[in-house]
Amino acid sequence: MGEHRPERPTRRTRAKASTPAADEPEDGTGRADGSGVSTHRTGGARPRQTGGTGPQQAGGTGPQPAGGAAGAHVTLQDVARRAEVSLATASRVLNGTTQVRADLKERVLAAASELAYAPNAHAQALARASSQSIGLICHDVSDPYFAAIARGVTRAAAEHGLLVMLASTFRDPAREVDYIAMLRAQRARAILLVGSGFEDRAWERSMGAELDPYVRAGGRVAVLSRHRSLRVDTVQPENREGAAALARTLLGLGHRDFAVLTGPRTLTTVVDRLGGFRDALAEAGVSLSDDQVVEESFTRDGGYAAATELIRRGLRATCVFALTDVMAIGALSAFRYHGVDVPGQVSLAGFDDIPIVRDLVPPLTTVALPLEEMGERVMNLALRDPARRSRVERIPGEVVLRATTAAPRRPT
């Protein structure tokens, strides 16, 4: 310990010239100071320019922290050498694939620990032709809806020893395609597409161009909330039925005049929830006039803006349905800001039942979806035997009446 590790030699000569095991630190864990990370570039030590493009060497003449050059990873070869066994044997004990003589096993384990060996996952992925990670693509992790689902996904992934690569598209279709390409390059074991897709031919085609070869090569894809055009394992919340059930409940409360705060109609979820709601109203002979449907972005601010616009147009409805809880949160604040009492003057309902809506004042009426569980399900669906035919798991929504809804003041 405390020895300089030589500058990483060029690739050609590396294997032969690398530091003999004897120069390695004696113990990767039992360091005297016990303080955790102590390796730190010393103050004034500017890296020496080595010329060319080779790796730089940390210079300096003062007290030198252990390890000098950057990029010098311990390899299996190093471990094998120190344990005085073959590469194959070292690999075997570390993977527990075959029985290995007890003493050799012990030596390998000791060497690995002493050198603080960490296998190179890329090399393993290459040799095994399979990786330990999955990809999760959603619109925005910071949206409580996706955050809850992501929680379920990461939890399920952890149980399988998988790492999740997270991508937020910020609702940009092009970015989604890019991410799929990256995940494909990573040879992710599975790609999870979470959230509404876009109703767009060109986009569907580019998606297919990426996804198609991916599944053909053995990749698994599973989606959540996205049924059109993708014949893959699916977790499908019953948006249409949920919205319809909500409509009937609201009708039952006595409402006849409705307004809807919606997101972009290019999103399948919008189409389904709006359609289900409208159809259920129609069955009761109630129609939804177009100027009572306000379209904004699928965000809290979108909900705020939509509610404000609704007020501007003249709030004729006694009940407002925001297509997502997140929009409903914005709407509730807008109503409050404009002095519109909820549920005194208007009732308000959302969809999703994200955790926070219980803490709103008043607590929000909504259609509850088991978000975290849905996340676990997509993950598990993607990990099923690929030979089995694709499956759609339908998740029913449950109408939860809370305090933002009440009977209308004077039922029409």
Added chain:
Amino acid sequence: MGEHRPERPTRRTRAKASTPAADEPEDGTGRADGSGVSTHRTGGARPRQTGGTGPQQAGGTGPQPAGGAAGAHVTLQDVARRAEVSLATASRVLNGTTQVRADLKERVLAAASELAYAPNAHAQALARASSQSIGLICHDVSDPYFAAIARGVTRAAAEHGLLVMLASTFRDPAREVDYIAMLRAQRARAILLVGSGFEDRAWERSMGAELDPYVRAGGRVAVLSRHRSLRVDTVQPENREGAAALARTLLGLGHRDFAVLTGPRTLTTVVDRLGGFRDALAEAGVSLSDDQVVEESFTRDGGYAAATELIRRGLRATCVFALTDVMAIGALSAFRYHGVDVPGQVSLAGFDDIPIVRDLVPPLTTVALPLEEMGERVMNLALRDPARRSRVERIPGEVVLRATTAAPRRPT
């Protein structure tokens, strides 16, 4: 197209025996049905058992979707062959590293597109000795605090073309160590540790055992909200100062009797915020009695439970400080449930300014932190020139007075 691709041969013979270029589909994108993903296992086609451990071949005699065997990724070699150039040339045009004759370049590009080639990121990482991903470790993605930070991180990572591998520890120290090991194996370009660390010797040692060799080998680590024991690039919210400023503001409102709702004292953030608050009170000659400090988990439910416990003990304070907004949300609901008016009977303040607190009723007084920006900063810090000495970016918190705080009824 529509041709069977042969079962993937065993590794030994693969290179020579693989399908000649002529058998490849003509175009990866211009598929007739235009429907996106169409590759899908046909209904009744059970995979034939091929015996041994080799890859399975999708059997079936009916109409067969394009692509048969799983695991058959298109390689650079396939592209080179189809373009009738060398491997090296194909690599060069795809990477744009060197000038390549226009016609060859064109052929390579065409071949790559026709075969829907996706480079194997693992092979690239191995050959280049660098990967395209970073690791993000936090306590819980679904917590709005971490969700906001994660948003900043993923956004900044995207700008650098990096993928982020997300891990939630659910506040389990052991899990954190495990994730670092995995990220190290992935040769993540950087590891971001977000959120309070644990005040635990043994844990610090295991962390060091993983992190140490990682940075020694050139890995970058940056942390957010975690100063003890880690001498690495740091984004440090001024918890102590923020809490102190909040205390002074509250004092200025006339409060003299305080209570604090806190998380586990093993978290550094707890120590700092509680300490800063208490010290500022002390400077004003106000002391915080131990039975007015309630410890619970750092969650919404923890806040609810802590507030409830406070009420049970006899709510003597006129002002309650919840160490995080998330706890404050729970506390607010508990107060409401128990008929304690906020701010009429007690004032309540939080810390962090997560987006939702603006929509609470009443809106929460808190110490604002630029969460998303903090996420961007850790990411960028981790990407700096590794030769430069480590840096600590201090993020001041700003006291934001909203409606949960007021002057006490009868100032003592």
Added chain:
DNA sequence: CTGAAAGCGCTTACAG
């Protein structure tokens, strides 16, 4: 500008 070949760090038949 282009190609043959070595090397990245593993795993795993194959042959003792």
Added chain:
DNA sequence: CTGAAAGCGCTTACAG
């Protein structure tokens, strides 16, 4: 049970 060696799919000096 163990080791030598091929192969995974790339990149990149090196030598035309």
